[in-house]
Every structure is written in structure tokens, then in C-alpha cells.
Amino acid sequence: MKYYYTLKNARILFISILFTLLFIIPAKAQFVDLGQDPCSTRWRQIKTDNFQIIYPDFFEQNAQYLANIYAKLYAHANTLGIKAKKMSMIVRANGGISNGNAGWAPKKSELYTAPPQDVSDDWLEHLCIHEFRHVVQYDKVNQGFTKALYYIFGEQITMAVIGVYVPMWFLEGDATVFETSVGHSGRGRSPEFLNEMKAQITEKGIYTYYKAVLGSYKDFVPNRYTLGYYMVGNSRVHYGPGIWQDALTRVGKRPYGITPFARSLKLTLNEKRDSLWNTRHFQSLFIHPDSVKKANTYCDAKRTLYRDNFSELQQIWKREADQVNHLFDTIPTRNELYANYHYPVPTPTGEVIAYKEGLAQEGALVFLKPAGDEIITRTGTLYDYKFAYNNHTLVWSEYKAHPRWQQGGKMVLATYDLLRNKYRRHPARQNRYAPFTVDDNWGFVEVDKENQASLVIMDARLEKELFRLKGNGTELFVHPSHDGQGNIITIVVDTRGKHIESVNIRTGKRTPLTANTPYEIDNPVAAGNRIIYRGAFDTNNSFYCQDHPNDFGHNALNAKFGLRYPQLSPGKDSLYFSFYTADGYKPAKIAVNRLENNPIEKEKFPIANTVTQQEDWQFALNTDSTYISRKYNKTLHLFNFHSWGPIFPDVDDTDVDFGIAASSQNKLSTLFLTAGYVRGKGYKHGNWQVKASYKGFWPILDLEFKSGRNDDLSQSYVINDQQTQQKDTVRVIYKSQYTKGTATLQFPFNLSRKNYYRNIIPYVRYELQTIHDYHNKNAYLLSNRRWQSIPTNHPYVGIIGKPDNITLQIMRYGLILSNQTRMSERDINPRWGQRLTFGYQHTPFENLDYGNSTWVEGRFYFPGFAPHHSFSLYLGHQDKSLKDRSYYSNQIQSPRGISLYGYDLSTLHTTYRMPICYPDAHVGPILYMKRITAAAFFDVGHEKNQYYKKTFYSYGIEATVDTHFFRLPFPMNLGFRLGYETKKQSMFADMIFSVSFTI
Template sequence: MRHKHTSFFLNSLTIGILLIFTLVTPGKAQFVDLGQDPCSTRWRQIKTDNFQIIYPDFFEDNAQYLANIYEKLYAHANTLGIKPKRMSMIVRANGGVSNGNAGWAPKKSELYTAPPQDVSDAWLEHLCIHEFRHIVQYDKVNQGFTKALYYIFGEQITMAVIGVYVPMWFLEGDATVFETSVGKSGRGRSPEFLNEMKAQITEKGIYTYYKAVLGSYKDFVPNHYALGYYMVGNSRVHYGPGIWQDALSRVGKRPYGITPFARSLKLTMNEKRDSIWSSRHFQSLFVNPDSVKQANTHCDAKRTLYRDNFSELQQIWKQESDQIPHPFDTITTANKIYTNYHYPTATPTGQIIAYKEGLAQEGALVILHPDKDEIITRTGIMYDYKFAYQDETLVWSEYKYHPRWEHGGKMVLASYDIRHKKYHRYPTRQNRYAPFAVEGNWGFVEVDKEDNASIVILDHTFQKEIFRVKGSGDELFVHPSYDGKNNIVTVVVSSKGKHLESIDIHTGKRTQITAFTPYEIDNPVTVNDQIIYRGAFDANNSFYRQTQPQEFGANILNSKFGLRYPIVSPNKDSLLFSFYTSDGYKPGKIAINQLENKAIDTQTFRIADSVTQQENWQFKLTADSTYASRKYNKTSHLFNFHSWGPIFPDAEDVDIDFGLAVSSQNKLSTLFLTAGFVRGKGYEHGNWQVKATYKGFWPTLQLEFKSGRNDDFMQDYAIKIVQTQEIDTIRTIYKSQRTKGTATVQFPFNISRKNYSRYIIPYVKYEIQAIHSITPRRSYLLDHNRWTSLPSNNPYNSVLANPDDVKLQIMRYGLVLNNQTRTSQRDIYPRWGQRLEVGYAHTPFDGLDYGDTKWAEGRLYLPGFWKHHSWTLYFGHQLKSDKTTNYYGNQIYSPRGASLYGHNLSTLKISYALPFWYPDAHIGPLVYMKRFTAEPFFDTGWEKNRYWNKTYHSYGVEISADTHFFRLPFPVNIGFRTGYETKSNSMFVDMLFSVAFTI
């Protein structure tokens, strides 16, 4: 009986968690607003039995290419054993982001088509293959009991089940395995991708499963793509692809279980694990295989699989890395935690400049010193770390946001004049990448919105075009450089593979230097008539020297976990580069004459080759069909009802209400609509709600309607006592019916620049509300500056009049200004930041004047005494002309622990935040703790009302922890605030809790 009670409790807990994420996840994670394209975009669509592609009209040729890719993918029988149902793919081709996503609430996939300077497969093929696998995963889960739940909750239930039961490392790891097994290359054949985990496991050991999955602020932890690739891929090597097919099936069919995903893994391992550990080859990896197996067994299924996989890989990697020499010099730097130095570049004066970023450092160009690096300038967001140096000027490519449209930004060139300490950015309509110096001028790769690539040279002012050569078809130029004579040397990536090429800058003649290869190659540089570049022929990042055409050259330098970014010194006698360690990329150096030719020892990728055999086919377009396309009408597709059930999600208000509601989000993410009867904030007895937000124009438009019972209407009365002639003040709370409608217009402007996030948001809000059916609920007496509750039969009831119905129309106007620096992973708050909001509200209509209110509030972030410490200052002031009734509410914060009331309010808050512990510890599967933070504070508040004019103080400390519960990927900050406040002269304790639904 005890066991049954425990099972019942655990199942109830599981179902409870599932319901919470069913209710919460759509509001914060799956009803996702990833932004909009410019409203001038004209859309078309290709629609087949298998898929729908919605794309800008200028992307027609590539849309046909995408259609051929998806038709091929849908025809293939994949290793998850299911053909997915029709999915909509939204092509985001207006911007400079290279990415993709797939979701189920609403059901669609979004493709960000700007090609990166990576050297995997051709970008569109790579993107479609990876995101297609997510579609297959979701359909695999959407079966059995999960599919039955769809009729209650809609599309949101599939993502809720996945969010609770299926680890993120599996979703991304499985998709990465698929891209590797089906594509020509994929990240499973990229040493850059593989070596992060390899270095950590070899040099730092095997972290706990919790740390590997949920991350750390103390140490660098490879992301869920890398972890997942090894977990999924290596498990498929030993158990076959059925291990994951069975796991997803069980999740879909039994989401009411405790841990259906882990349970399925346990069943598979119970059947096959002993035979794996008994094999001679496997046992030969370990000194004492039985003890390792036994130690790994004392875990649940996911942790056992994790320990098994990485116990094996650790031994393999140690044997491999011990055989690789270290023949070069390390350039000394001063960093105790994980830090990367990219593209170390020597100047004629002997200084070394590098791009630095890591756990404690947001991206910056620095001059290297043994004791402390000197920051030259911080940069904007760089997706490729390549920069160029010439004549005391640095040039790089960074992301420039569009002032309004999230999918309208571009990768642009930026420069920094070291002599005059001036930063400049060069906006353009095309994406520009990988700058390089050309005899006083500047070259780069340019890609237009149709993904056509060119190499361009501009003069030193970045104004006059000197040279341009265009690629053909799907060719992308990667990391070009100038050879100091007449040629540009570049890597060219296409659906045929990768090769080195030389381009004459006078004639534009292109000469192919090497044959096509599926292996990664990049960063070619020329010295003494030889080309040095990074290649992955030996399954590691090594340097190769090209002296003969067509055939790939000799291996000249290697390191345990790979080398990147070869740069020739100004006097051409040394080669600078970065080599990877478990503490990040470190700068190294070697004399050119010490580089020795070694034959290329071509190696295979064990996991990649195995899963490729299992998949048993490789993606290759053998036909080029033309699909019928037609206009996609934005107006007729405004509504897309995808989820329903007993919830009302409101991501903007950070709120989830219970009731009966339906949700719509159209496929272009321009109209968001929720409607239903719910129990919402301030409406304990339920209310009708409708909320619609349209973001298809420059101003965003929002309409909201609420109607229901409200219990917080308040009125103050001054009553004269006949016997004493004294005035008593009575505050009465009424229950009432409140009907409210609002219309809001916002004008968002994103003016972010360099490492500063900056935006301006003016807004206007019209609000109409009626408070009616008003009856008393409870009363309070003001006694010695404190409100005391009165009994229901108090003698004052006879003289208290029920207020008249209130009908008013309020206009609110406001302006929000924000400016703050980008943060590193360890920062609690921005190093520098300012936020200011000013507003005004009044009642100008129908001859009713309920006064007005004005407010201003600001927040300042300042650096603390040590790194990652931060001062925060908040100030707010509000002035209300009406001194009796608060129809507008408080627009500013009160001091912590106290509340301000009155017509004239001011608040000043000062706090100092500091991290004091990085435990990386867990309490069973319940909670994993990453960081503890303390924040002492001192607040002052001033209130002026009809009765007094007083100042109050509060002081104390907030202690909070960054945690994860139940191994879920969503970070939870939980803690408490305690202190003393002088308004009531008492101690106070508040709970702190917040969830970030971003991973």
C-alpha cells in the first residue's frame, strides 16, 4: 500500500507539472513572438500535400529550391519511423540572422536564410534538414494519449508534453545527428563543434548530469547541441536508432507516467547494456570496467546513459589527445576562467590584438598583456569573429538592428580608429561579412537578400567600389584574404562541397586551386607563395599548407583540441593562431620555418559514419521540379486558431489566467488574439476578456476588453463625531462590477549601437471604464496613522453612502527610453545602463474631470567594486491632481516592504548586487543550484495625502538563487527579501520568484 501511495503521489506530481507547463509554456515559450518582417514585404506561397512554404516574392528561385529539398525529405523513411504531417515553413529572408526554429503552438517552422560564414553544407540544405527533423520529432510525440489531449488543449499540449518529458539535449542532439547522417558534412563532422565537449571531458572530467544538462556560471559547459549529439549519436552506435524511436513513442502514448522518456531508456538498456559492457573492445578502454559499470548503474536511466557514453568517450579521447604534440609557443594571458581569444593579430609595433569573449567577458577587441588585457573597443553582436587590421584601424562585421522590424536587420561593417578612438558603422542594404585588408583598401563578402554572394573591395573611406566578383548559383565565399600581390584567396562553399580558389583583383578571373571536398576548410592566408589554411581532414582542426594545385597540401601543425585562425605576422616570419583548450581558445605562435610537412592522415568520424550507415541515404537533389506558386494574402490569413482550453495566456503581462479561452497567432506573427471567460488578476469571480495585438504596421496596435466583478474599489470618508467634534477617516472597500476597454498605440524604435541596447517607445493609450453595482464589502478606521479593520455592524455604516456609478475615459501618454550595455554570462545586471519613463494621464472627455496624474521614473546601473558586482539606483515621482480617489493607480514603485498612498509620491531605491557562491549542486532530481546572489538595499519613500506628509525608509537584503527544478531547462530565480521598514516600524519578509522561459 505504501508503494501504491507513493506511485499515486508521483503520478499526481507529474500530471501537475505537466498541467503547469501546459498552462505556462504557451504563455511564455510557445506562443512565441520572434518578430515581424517589414510591412512592405509581399508574400507568396507554395503549397503541396506535404508542406506549405510562405516566402517574400523576391525569394522565388530559392523558394523553388526549398520546395525540392522538402519534397525529398518528406519522401525519405527516417529513423524515427514516422512521416510527418503537413507543416508551414515561413521564410525570413529580409534580415541578417542565420538560424531556424520549429514549434507547435502555432505549428510552423521559421527559416532565417542569410548564410553564415560557417563551412558546413550549403546553408539552405543544412537549415532545412535540421529543422525538418524537429518536425518529425514533434509528430512522433503527437500520438496516443497526447493526441487525445489535443482536443482539450489544442496544439499547445504537444509542446507542453515535450517541455516536461523530452530533454532539450535530445531534441537538438537528434536533429544534429540527422543533419550529419543525411548531409554531406553536418556538425557531427565539424571539429569546431566536437572539440568543446572533447576538451572538457578530457581535461576537466565528466561533470554531473545536472551540470552538463543545465549549465553553470562557474565553468564553461558545452551547449545542448554538443551534449545531445554525443548522447544521441553514441547511444545509436551501441543500441541502434530504436532506442530514441521507442522513447518518443512512450512519451506520446503515456504522458501521464512519472518519467516515460527515462523509463523507455531503462527498458532498452536492461535488455542490451550487459552485452555492451562485456565486449572485449569496450572493456579494453578501462583499467577496471566492472567498477566503472557498477558506478554508472547507481543512477536513473538518463544519468546512466550519460555516464556510460562519456566514460567510454573519455578513454578514447585521452588516448587520441596523448598522441598529439604541442610544438608551438603559447602567448601568455591572464584569465582564471573560460575565455576565448579569436584571431590574434600582430601589429607592426609588436602588439597583439585579439577578439576576446567568454563567461566573464562580453565581446571586445583587446591588446594582449601577460597581466591584464587592454580593451580597445567593445563591439556589437558578431556571429563570425573575423576582424581585419590595417594602419591603426580595425574593421569587423556586426549586426545592426532595423529600427522597427526584427527581421530587417543586417550584418554591416564597423570600424575603430585606434589613433583617434573613433567608432563608425557603415549601413547597407546587403549583408557584409569577413573583412580583409587590400593595400590600404578593404575587402569583404557581400550577400544580398536572395543569397547571391560577391566579393567586394571598397576604398579606405568605404564609399567607392573598386572591385566586385559575383558567385554563381548557391556559391558562398568564406574568409577571403589578400595574398599581397594581385589575388584574393578564398574558400568557396556550395552544394558541390568546398574548395580553395584564387581570384585576380584586376581581371576578376577565378582559378580553382583544389578539388571539392566534404571536409571543412577555411581561413586561407598566403605567405611566401604558399597558402596556409585550417582543415578537418584528420578529424581535428589542423593547419595545412598548399603548394600544388588541385591536390590538398601537407599537414603542418596540430594540437590536442584543434587550431583556428592562422594569421601571418607583419614581417612574415611567424604564424599566429588560436588553439582550443578546456579553458577556451588561447593565442599561440610558431616560426614559419619551424612548420614541417606531414602527409595528410585522413581520419573518419566514428559516430558520424555509424549514424550515416543507419540512416542509409544521403541527401542529394536529383531533380529540379517547379512548383506552382501564388500570392499569399495577409488579410485573409490574419487568424490561425491553434490552442484552446482552460487557460488565458498573456505573455506581455507575464500572467496566466484560468478559465476557458481560445488563442490565435497567424503564421506571419502579426496578429495575436486570445479570448474567453477567465479568472484573472483583480477578478476573483471571473471576467470576459478579449485581447488582440497587431504588429504588422510600424506602430503596434493593441485592443483589450474586460468585464467582471471587482473587489478593490475604494473610497475615503471624513466623518465628524458629534460628541467630540473630532474628524474620523473611514476607508471603505466596495465590491463592484467593472467593465474596461483599452486601445494602445506604440511606436517602437530600436536604435541599438555597438554594445549598447537602445530603444525609444512613445505610446498613447485610450481607456474607457465603468464601475457599477457598487456595494460595501469592509471598512477601516484611520487610527494613529494606521488603518484598523471595522466590524460589519460598525456604527458608521448608517452614514456611509454608496458611491455613484463611475464612468470615465482616460487618456495616457508616455515615453520609454532605454540604454544599457550587453552583458556577459556572469553579469547580474548591465555594467552601465539607464532607463527612463515619463507619463501623463487625464480624463478629457464627456465633461468629466477626475483630475490628472504625472509621473517619471528612472533606473541606473553602475559598475560595482568588483567584476559582476553592480549598483542599481531607482527613482520615481508621481503627482496626482485629484486628492480623494485614485482612478489611475500608482505608476511608480514603493519602497520595498511598504506601500505609498497619496497624491504626491516619491521613491528612491539603492541596492548593490553581488554573486557570492557558484555551487553547481543538486538535491536529487528536485532542484539544481547554479548561483547565489545577495543584494543589500536601502529605500526611501515620501508620500503626501490629505492627512500627512511623511518620509519612510526600508533597508535589508535580498538573497536569491539561480536554479532549475525537476531538470527542466527553464531557469528559476527563487529567494527571499527581508528587512525593516519605518512606516509601520516592523520587519518584513517577501518571497522572490521568477521564471525565464528562454533557453
């Protein structure tokens, strides 16, 4: 019985924490703002009984294509056993980002349609299939008790249940399995996608479940897509698709349990695992099957499934790796941590340039040197690592953000002149990718907003267009190169598959060199009459040589975990490339005459093959149907109330207020609104609150209104008693109405360039505060040094009357300037960074002068004495014009451990922060620790008020740990601060806590 009550108490505690998270997660994580399209965009829509597609008017032809894709997907009976409910799909076609997402608060999916250079299927098909599976997952959870909660809380509760209970690796892994089983190829047939986990498991061993799921700063850990594909796919091989269907059903019907997802897996394992382990074939996959089975018996279900899957796969992969020998020469590099070298390019002078990025290195072009790489230049954000070198100039494609609209950026060409050390960006109206050399000129792939691709050649200065070939329909050109004989060799991807093609620059004639294939192929380069390219025919990334038209040639070179990025030397006698290891892509080379001539062996991808048979449906699109489209009126669709109930989600406040509230976010994410009657800070009896933000124009308009009863206003009065001629002191407590409203206009400018994130944000704010509608609540008379209650109709109270209404109108003007370098994964702070804030506020209205306040803040980051160490400074100064009283709160920080008050304040923070260790350790399922960080600080504060002018100091240490609780994906920073301050001449201690909802 004692155990029962202990377990029961633990259950109550867990459920309490759960419901806290259910409230917080929607408030802080699910009302996501991923940005807006330019306000000039004209929108149209296609509506059917199953879906709604909202798209820019210039995307009409592709919108019809998308509608045909979704019609097929909605008609298919999927392995989760549920028909997806109606969903809105928002097409983001103005920018250069290739991505997608699906969410439930509000319920919609967003499609970023710019095609990447590493597609495994036609991009729009791939994107729709993957994101559609998320829609099915969410609908599967939204049943039973979760559906009942939906009527109380709205859409936020479904996403909260999923966020707390369903692992991220399952959501993305299941969607990746679906894209693989339904699409022509999918990432489950992409060695580039699969080999990260293969190399880690084979060379580094099997990490703990916690490390595999939550990541590490010490080692590279494959992401949740890769982990999830193997977990979901390999489990379906052994247990069938019902294992995951049952798990989501239990989560939806029993979200009040402690771990419904894991509980469902445990029931499946209890039913089927023993029979699986009794098969001789399965046991033969383990070196010591009895010890593996026994060790996993006492683990929880997710860890058992993880160990089963990867213990099996480890043996398969080791046998496969042992059959491959390296026949090439590695190019030596020096790295203690995981680092990738992409596209090693030899120069005529014998040097080798590569693009490098890794755990300790944000992206940069480097010279490869045995003693250590020499950084040429850091770059902006790259989505494809291909670059070109010619005549001491480097060219690559990087993302250029729009000054205002998050969905208006473009992929542009950037150049770096090695002789002048000069970086330059070449903006264009269309997205540009995959640069290559054409004699002394430059070629690249251009894709317009309608996803129409072209091959383009421009002069050496990238100013004059010399050649253009437009693709047909959905064709995309991938990784073109010049053969030196007037032809462009490129991969062409469309709905039929992929093939190699030659394009004559003089005539524009196109000559297919191979048939279409569903397998991945890319990076073709010409060596005389041979074309060398990367292919995935044998479940690995290998190099193939094509000698004759209309066939794919022969296998020329292999590596254990794949090869990529073939580049020929200037004399075309050597082939430079990268080969993958558990420590990243490493550079290598081989003489062209040493390439082998082995037959192509097209092998099946075992997991992909099995899940394809289980799904029993292959996506085949015909676009015969034409759907009615009509204008989408932005004004009529400003409001979209998606969540409601007894909580008030306030993303600007760490607290969650309780009351009755509703939240709206329209489908274009231009208007955000939360309104309700809640119990907030300073309002014991509740208050009306409205928060709204409109982001549809360049200036962002933020509005906030609060009004509620305030019982805590107390005032004391001195009254002459006419009979005794004595002075009596009376204190009256009033209940009043406190109303506050603010309106803020800000003008954000994103001026990011190269590896620097730069923003300028001027703003102006109007604030109205009023205390009105007074009512006497209690009155007290000071008698014999004690307060004695008197009735509110006492004559003294009548003499006093009621206070005048207080109205305060404040205007605030500000400017925020920020500039910081891009960070590597291990960096604690930016290597270099500056943030300046200027502000001024006053009361210019109604001839009321409450003085003014001026402040300036500066935060600066500098490199420390070792990698990932950081030295930071904070400087703040504030001046208030009124010396005897203040109507303005402090806008600058005080020294740590000290509070400053006065009309003239100055603060200096100095901090040195450094990592101590990367434990990757867990305390049961409760806590997982990734990094321990220490800091030393010394602060100075100068305070001037009407009584004194003094300077105070504080100094001490901080220790924090980057951690995760309950295996939730949200990283937390937890620790303490211990110091000494001279204002009170005492020690102080603070808890440090922060949580990030970016995952």
C-alpha cells in the same frame, strides 16, 4: 504498503506540478514572438500536400530550391519511424541572422536564410534538414494520449509535453545527428563543433549530468547541441536508433507518467546494457569497467547513459590527445576563467590584437599583454570573429538592428581608428562579412537578400567600390584574403562541396586550386607560393599547406584539440593562430619554416559514420521540379487559431486563468489574439476577455477588453426615518457589470549601437472603465451596532434606488528610454545602464475632471567594487492633482516593505548586489543550484497626503539562488528578502521568485 502509499502520494504531487507546468509553459513560453519583417514585404507561397513555404517575392528562385529540398525530405523514411505531417515554413530573408526554429504553438518553422561564414554544408540545405527533423520529433510525440489532449488544448499541449518531458539536449542532438547522417558533412563532422566536449572531458573530467545539462556560471559547459550529439549519436552506435524512437513513442502515449522518456531509456538499458558490457571491446574502453557499471546501476537512465557514453569517449579522446605534441610557442595571457582569443593579428609595431570573449568578458578587441589584456574597444554582436587591421584601423562585421523590424537588421562593417579612438559603422543595403586588407584598401564578402554572394573591394574609407565579382548560383565565398600579388584567395562553398580558389583582381579570372571536398576548410592565407588553411581531414582542426594546384597539400601543424585562424606576420615569416583548450582558444605562433610536411590522413568520424549507415539515405538534390507559386494574402491570413481549451494564457500576467479560451497567432506573427470566457482577477463569476496585438505596421496596436459581473460593490447610505425622526444607516451590496477596455499605440525605435542596447518607445493609451447594469443583491440595516439583513424590496432600498452608471475615460501618454551595455554570462546586471520612464494621464472627455497624474522613473546601473558586482539606483516621483481622492493607481515603486499612499510620492532605492559562490550542486533530481547572490539595500520613501507629510526608510538584505527545478531548462531565481521599515517600525520578510522562459 507504506512505501506504496508514499510513492503514490509523490506521484500525485508530481502529476499536479506537471499539469500546472502544462498550463504555464504554453502561456509563457510557447506563444513566441520572434519579430516581424518590414511591412512593405510582399509575400508569396508554394503549397503542396506535404508543406507550405511562405516567402518574400524577391526570394522566388531560392523558394523553388527550398521546395525541392523539402520534397526530398518528406519522401525519406527516417529513423524515428514516422512520416512528418504538413508544416508551414516561413522564410525570413530580409535580415542578417543565420538561424532557424520549429515550433508547435503555432505549428510552423522559421528559416533565417542569410548564410553564415562557418557553414559545413550549403546553408539552405543544412538549415532545412536540421529544422525538418524537429518537425518529425514533434509529430512523433503527438500520438496516443497526447493526441487526445491535443483535441482538448490544441497545439500548445504537444509543446508542453515536450517541454516537460523531453530534454533539450535530445531535441537538438537528434537534429544534429540527422543533419550529419543525411547531409554531406553536418556538424557531426566539424571538429570546431566536436572539440569543445573533447577538451572538457579530457582536461576537466566528466561533469555531473545536472551540470552538463543545465550549465554553469563557474565553468564553461558545451551547449545542448554538442552534448546532445554525443548522447544521441553514441547511444545509437551501441543501442541502435530504436532507443530514441521508443522514448518519443512512450512520451506521446503516456504523458501522464512521472518520467516516460527516462522510463523508456531504462527499459532499453535493462534489455541490452548487460550484453553490451559483456563484450571485451567495450570493457577495454574503461579504466575500471566494473566500478563504472556498478556506480551507474543505481542512477536514473539518463544519468546512466550520460556516464556510459562519456566514460567511454573519455578514454578514446585521451589516447588521441596523447598522440599529439605541441610544436609551437604560446603567447602568454592572464585569465582565471574560460576565455577565447580569436584571430590573433600581429601589427608592424610588434603588438598582437585579438578578439576576446568568455564567461567574464563580453566581446572586445584587445591588445595581448602579459600583465593583462588592454581593451581597445568593445563591439556589437559578431556572428563571425574575423577582423582585419591596416594603417591603425580595425575593421570587422557586426549586426546592426533595424530601428523597427526585428527581421530587417543587417551585418555591416564597423571600423575603429586607434589613433583617434573613433568607432564608426558603415551601413549598407546588403549583408557584409569577413573583411580583409588589399594593400591600403578593404575587401569583404557581400551577400544580398537573394543569397547571391560577391567579392568586393572598396577604398580605405569604405566609400568607393573598386572591384566586384559576383558568384554563381548558390556559391558562397568564405574567409577571403589577399596574397599581396593581385589575387584573392578564398574558400568557395556550394552544393558540390568546398574548394580553394584564386581570383585575379585585375581580370576577375577565377582559378580553382583544389577539387571539391565535403570536409571543412576555411581561412586561407598566402605565404609566398604556399597557401596555409584550416582543414578537418583528420577529425581535428589542423593547418595544411598547399604547394601545388589541384591537390590539398600536406599536414603542416596539429594540436590536441585543434587550431584555427591562421594569420601571417607583416614579414610573412611567422604564423599566428589560436589553439583550443578546455579554457578556451589561446593565442600562439610558429615560424613558417618550422611547419611540417606530413601526408594528409583522411579519417572517418566514427559516430557520424555509424549514424549515416543507420539512416541509409544520403541527401542528393536535383532541382528539376518547378512548383506553382501564388500570392500570399496577409489580410486573408490574419487569423490562425492554434490552441484552445479551459485555460487563458496571459503573457502579461503571472496567473493562468481558467475558462474557455482560444488563441490565434498568424504565421507571419503580425496578429496575436486570445479570447474567451474565463475566471480572472476580480471576476468571481467569470468575464469575457479579448486580448489582441497587431504588429504589422510601425506603430504596434494593443487592444484589451474585459467584461463581467461584479458582486462586491458595496455602498452605505444615511436615511431619515419620517416617523421616528432618526437617522438610519443602510448598506446595499450590488451586483453589477464591470467593463474595461484599453487601446494602446506604441512606436518602438531600436537604436542599438556597438555594445549598447538602446530603445525609445513613445506610447499613447486610451482606457475606458464603466460600472453599469446594477442589481440589488443584499441589503443590511445598522441596528444596535449590528448589521441586520433586510429584504431588497424594503422601502429604504426603494428610496435609495440604484447608483448611477460610472464611466471613466483615461488618456495616458508615456515615453520609455533605455540604454545598457551588453552583459557577459557572469554579469548580474549591466555594467552601465539607464532606463527612464515619463508618464502623464488625465480624463479629458465628457467634461468630467478626475484630475491628472504625472510620474517619472529612473533606473541606473553602475559597476561595483569587484567584477560582476553591481550598484543600482531607482528614483521615482509621482504627483496627483487631486489631494482628497484618487482615481489613478500608483505608477512608481514603493520602498521595499512599505506601501505609499497620497498625492505626492517620491522613492529612492539603492542596492548593492554581488555573487557569493557558484556551487553547481544538486539536491537529487529536484533542484540544481548554479549561483548564490547577495544584496544589501537602503530605500527612502516620501509620502504627502491630506493628513501628513512624512519620510520613511527601509533597509535590509536579500539572498537569491539561480536554480533549475526538475531538470527543466527554464532558469529560476529563488530567495528571500529580510528588512526593517520605519513606517510601522517593524521587520518584514518577502519571498523572491522569478522564472525566465528564454532558453
